[in-house]
Amino acid sequence: MRLRHPDGSTVHLAYCTNVHPAEDLAGIHGQLSGIAARVRNLLGTERLGLGLWLSQHAAADLLARPEELAGLRERLSELGMEVVTLNGFPYRGFHDEIVKYRVYTPDWADAERLRHTLGLAEILAALLPDDVTDGTISTLPLAWRTGWTAEKAAAVAANLDTAARGLRDLADRTGKTIRLGFEPEPGCIVETTPQATRLLADVDRDHLGVCLDACHLAVGFEEAAAAAGLGLPIVKLQASCALEAPPGSQDTLKAFDEPRFLHQTRSPSGFTDDLGEALAGGLPMGERWRVHFHAPLHAAPPPPLTTTAPYLREVLDALFGGPAPLTRHIEVETYTWNVLPGAPPDLAEGIAAELDWTRRQLAALGLKEL
Template sequence: MIPAYCTNVHPAEDLAGVVAQLDRYAVPVREALGADTLALGLWLAEPVARGLAADGAARRRLAADLRARGLEVSTLNAFPYGGFHHEVVKHSVYEPTWTDPRRTAYTLACATVLADLLPDSAAYGSISTLPLAWREPWDGDDDARAQEALDTVARALREDAARHGRPIRLAVEPEPGCVLDTVADAVAWLADRVDHDHVGICLDTCHLAVSFADPVDAVEGIRATGLSVVKVQASAALEVAEPGAEEGRRAVAGFVEPRYLHQVRENTPAGVLAADDLPEALTDLPAEHPWRVHFHVPLHDRPAAPLTSTTDVLLTAVEAVRSTSDAMPHVEVETYTWTVLPGAGDDLAAGIAAELRWASENLGGAS
C-alpha cells in the first residue's frame, strides 16, 4: 500500500490555495503512481483550519473535492501553525507552544475538520503535533499548563469519538532541541500525564535517527508504558561519517540554508553532542565522530558520497512498530525540504511520486 505524503511541502495558507495545490501536485502524483486513491497527510494552516471548523458546508465541499480527485485524508499534520514557507522559519515553527491557548484551539479545529474528512475505510484519525515547545524557556509551571491543555484536547477527542463512532488521536512528535527532545523524553513526560486512548506518539524516523537512539529500543519503550505509536512519519536524516575530513565537511556544508532549523548530533564514545543548527555545528562541534543532521532527505534518492541517509533507521523502526502493534498506525512520508535541497529540480510531483514508490516497495505494506 502507498503511504500518505505530507502536504506541508506545499506553501498554501488559504483554502483556495490548498485545493489548487491538490490539482497541481497531489493529483499528478496519484496519476504517476497509477493509483485509484492517494492518501494525504494534510497540512492546514491555522486560518484554514479555523475557517473550516466554523463552516460545516465548507468541510463537506472539501471532502467532496478530495473524493473527486481520488484523494483521501486520515491524518493531519498540525505541527506548523502557519508561515511554514516564509523565507526564514527556524524556531518560529515551535510557536505557539502547548502553554498557549492558540495551540489548543488550533488542534481542536483540526480535529473538527478531520472528523468530516475521514474516509469510510479509516479506523481512526490522527493529528501530529509539536513536542510541547522549544526547550527554553520552560519550567515546571509550563509543564502543568501543557498538561492541562492536552487534557482539554483529550476530553474533546473522547466526546468526538462517542459522537462520530471513530476516534481521532493526537500524536506528539519528539524533535531534537525541544522540551521532548527524544522518544525516551516524550515517553517519560507523557506516560503518567495523558489519556493513552487519545494521546500517543508520532514517531518521526528522521528525528529518531538524529538522536542516535536504537529504533527497536525506542519502540519497545513506547509500548512498555502503555503508550502507542499513533503515527509514523517516514523520513530520513542526512548522515556524514567523517565530518572532520575536508570532503565530508564540504559536502555537509552544502546543505546549509536559511529557512529551516537543521539540528546536528555527533555520536561520541562519551555521549551525543548537540548543535542547534548546521552552521553552529560546523563551527562548534569537534567533528571527530559521525554526525546526523535534521535535514529530511528524499527516501529514494540518497545523497552523493561521502554523505548518506538514515533509511536503515526508518526500515528498522517500521518493522519494530509492525511487530509490536495489532495494526500498523498511519504512515506519512514527510519530506518538506524538497524546495531547499541543494540542486533541487523543478518537477516536485515527479519527486514525490518517486519517493512514495520507494516507500511502497520498501515499507512492507505500511498503511
C-alpha cells in the first residue's frame, strides 16, 4: 500500500513474505496467487505491498534466469502487487523444524553473505515499479555476538565497504538506489541503536543504514524517540510487537516456548538467549519480561499476557508524526503465525488485519492511503 505523508512524500506499507515457507520460485508464485491475493482482496487496496523474502536458492535461480525475473515482475503487476523492499536476513531454511541460531549464518564476515545480498540488490532493482527509484533490503546486525574477534571485525568492515561500492555501481548502471539496513537485535553484535551508532559510524550513509524492528527495540527496553533519533539513516521500519509478561505471570509464557525460532527474553535486570532458559530460572519471576516472539499487531494474547503494541504506536509516532517521515518503508513482519499456540489461524485474514491496524495508526498521524 502507498500512503501520502502530510509533507507530500510517499510511504510504502508492506507485509513480509518470510511468514511463508516457500524456498523456490514455484512456491513464491503460489504465495502470490494464493494468500497474498486474498490479503489484497480483504483489504480492498489497489496495490498490495510485499516485503519479499527470497531464499538463497530462489535468488540464485532468478539471477541465473533473467526471463524468470521478468516473469515475476510481470506477475506482481498483474496481481496488483508491488515490491520496494526485500527481507535479506534469513538466508535459507527459515521454516525448518529448528532454526534458532542458524538464522545468523552466514554472517557479514562471510563473503557468501556479501554475494547473496548484492544479488538481492540486483533483483530488487529489476522488480521496483517504474515510478519508484529507491529500494531497501534489511539484513542481519553483522553477526551473533559469540565468536567475535578482531579478525572477524576486519572482515566485516571490508565486506561492508565492498557492499557499498556494489550498491553505488548498481545505482550508476540502473538509476535505482538500493539501500541496506542492518537490523539491531538482542544478542547480536549490533544489539541496540546506540551500538549501531557506534559500530556503523563510518559506513557509506548514502547506501547503508539501519532497519528498526519495533519488537527488538521493545525487548531492549529502548525509548522510541531515542531510537528514532539515533543519527544513522533509518532505511526501513519493521512493524512488530513483542510479548510482555507482567511480574509473576511468566508460567503463561510456556505455550510460546517453541523449538523453531530463537526467542530472546529480557527483564529490567537480565537477559537470556531463549525463552526456555528464562523459564528455567534465568530471569527473576518478580520482574516484567519482554520476549522476542513476533506477536500479531492487532490482537492481544490470552491475559495476563500483553504485547508491546502501545510501544509500536510510539515508534510510529516518532517516525511518522513529525514534519517529514524518518523512513519511507514499513514492513509488517509477523513470521510466527504458524507457531502460535492454539488452532491454526486463517493466515490471510490475520495478515490483512495487521496491515489494516497499521494503516489506521498511520491515518491517525495524518497519512492518507493513495
